[in-house]
Amino acid sequence: MKRSILILLLALASNLSFAQKYFGKTYPSTQRVDEYYDAGDVTKAHLIMGKTDLGIGFRSIEKTQEKIIELAKKKGADGVIFSIEEEVYATTSSGSGSLSKKNEKKATAFNNSTSTDLKQTKVKAIFIKYK
DSSP: OHHHHHHHHHHHHHHHTOOOEEEEOOOSOOSOOEEESSGGGOOSOEEEEEEEEEEOTTSOHHHHHHHHHHHHHHHTOSEEEEEEEEEEEEEEEEEEEEEEEEETTEEEEEEEEEEEEEEEEEEEEEEEEEO
């Protein structure tokens, strides 16, 4: 029970700490940003101006995309290439064991353990500027 509460508190704390970080160049803000989901879909000549990622946490994917689009407009991007990935940020393990001794010459041991990966889904975005 304590472990479940701890995991829940860590998840809440990490959700609150998902400040949107941006690494790249900034241009005058734009009003319209084209959305792409594969780099091969971009047909216009462009340069990569920067990157960001945002953990979904308790937000929906749609809300996460909207936040990234808002940031792209502020940074002056003409387009965004989206991708999504799951990242393992911790692993929990639990287990039990027992030993049965029927007589002095014979003993039976039993061990059971389970590992669980704790995952975080992130939306990654590459901001592009048309040439």
